[in-house]
Amino acid sequence: MVVAEQKPLKDILSYIDDSKRIIIAGCHGCVTVCSTGGQKEVDILASLIEIAGKKQGKEYEIKKITLQRQCDPEFLEELIEMAKDYDAIISMACGAGVQLVAERVGPIKVFPALNTTFIGVVETKGEWAERCQACGDCKLYLTGGICPVTRCSKSLLNGPCGGSHEGFCEVDPKTPCGWQLIVDRLKAIGCLHTYATIVEPADWSKSRDGGPRRMIREDLK
């Protein structure tokens, strides 16, 4: 999932300084799962903004809505209609959701309430960890399902670098060495022979280095 965290309230308040009628828009997708931008967080943010406004002698008119997904135009119609009567939208979606809303909603200010951080997993309650950098050419079939691009601090496709110490990374001694994890996993699943495969230099044009990417599925058009 996309993992995100909420921006400091003072930052959000500064965005809406010259606005009075505000929509706070949550999303039932990833940001609900990581407890940063779902219905509950919309309610909390609305209360915090109201309280902060009163302290400053300012009365906000706040409308709350949580969409199925902000990153899909199919679910934006209600928000687009609603936006005609408001000054600004605070989106509690990931960066993709904020941008699609801004593209589609017409001449109204759209602000992010979250910092989108990474594609990751829940490790334990309240703790998330990065697992994928969307490189566009997945290597997990060679590495026992552990991502060398993400889990190795240097994104080495043929590792380790030689700097690991007792299974931990030389870049950050609290982080397990991604290549130690890969070798251990390959051993455990009886696939250590794949470690001998030299991975050719990646075509990074398929990753972010090639500029904004687009995917077209003719079968779904």
Ligand code: SF4
């Ligand atoms: S190899 Fe690329 S696509 Fe696969 S998990 Fe790692 S970053 Fe993601």
Ligand code: SF4
């Ligand atoms: S110590 Fe391991 S994880 Fe850290 S940079 Fe070297 S190979 Fe990558």
